[in-house]
Amino acid sequence: MKNSFSEGYYLPQDIEAMKNITQTFDDEESEIYGYKTLKVQWENTKEVKISLEAFDNGERICIYRSYYISLKQIDTNVASIIESKMLYPQDLQTYIQNACACNYFRGEYRYNEAREKELSQKLEQYCKPLSQDYKILQEKYNNQPKMQKILERTNEL
Structure with missing residues (x-):
């Protein structure tokens, strides 16, 4: 199954619950989204981690950070942590x-x-x-x- 991205958030629109995904983008997709890979890792039924890995060798130069998003359901709320990794000094x-x-x-x-x-x-x-x-x-x-x-x-x- 191929995943699509929403224009506003660059996050997958169509992820099946509890399905781990690692997707390396082809040249056309990485040109659009700017990232090398997308990973979705379910820790359990209430916790998921999403990472967007940027190119660190000068390709897609205007995307200069990788992002790591952690979402966890706590009762009826969702706690989130968003981290970014600088690729350069x-x-x-x-x-x-x-x-x-x-x-x-x-x-x-x-x-x-x-x-x-x-x-x-x-x-x-x-x-x-x-x-x-x-x-x-x-x-x-x-x-x-x-x-x-x-x-x-x-x-x-």
Whole structure:
């Protein structure tokens, strides 16, 4: 059975109760959802753990965290824990966030003057510091090939 995702939450819409699932996404699916794998693990009838594992090698660069969600029924309530795992050091993650935001706002349509002004501010905020930040991070991670690859991939956005 193939699982579909809701647009708003990126969580499975169609999971059978008590069925453990490990799904590795094909290229087309991972392009849409940004994640490498989805795992659903039932601990018992009232507890389930869901994990979304992000790529950590520069693919789908704008998805830079993996998520782990734990849901447990307690009486008539549901307790939840959501954890995220950073894939890169904080300074590199901030650079990736800014580059992805810059890329997003560059592609936005300027349908009136107010929107154009708003987008100009966003581009100033996210795009302007990228060049200098790239140079600093390139120097800092000079001897770390994996981080250099991530930097180059992000710089190509």
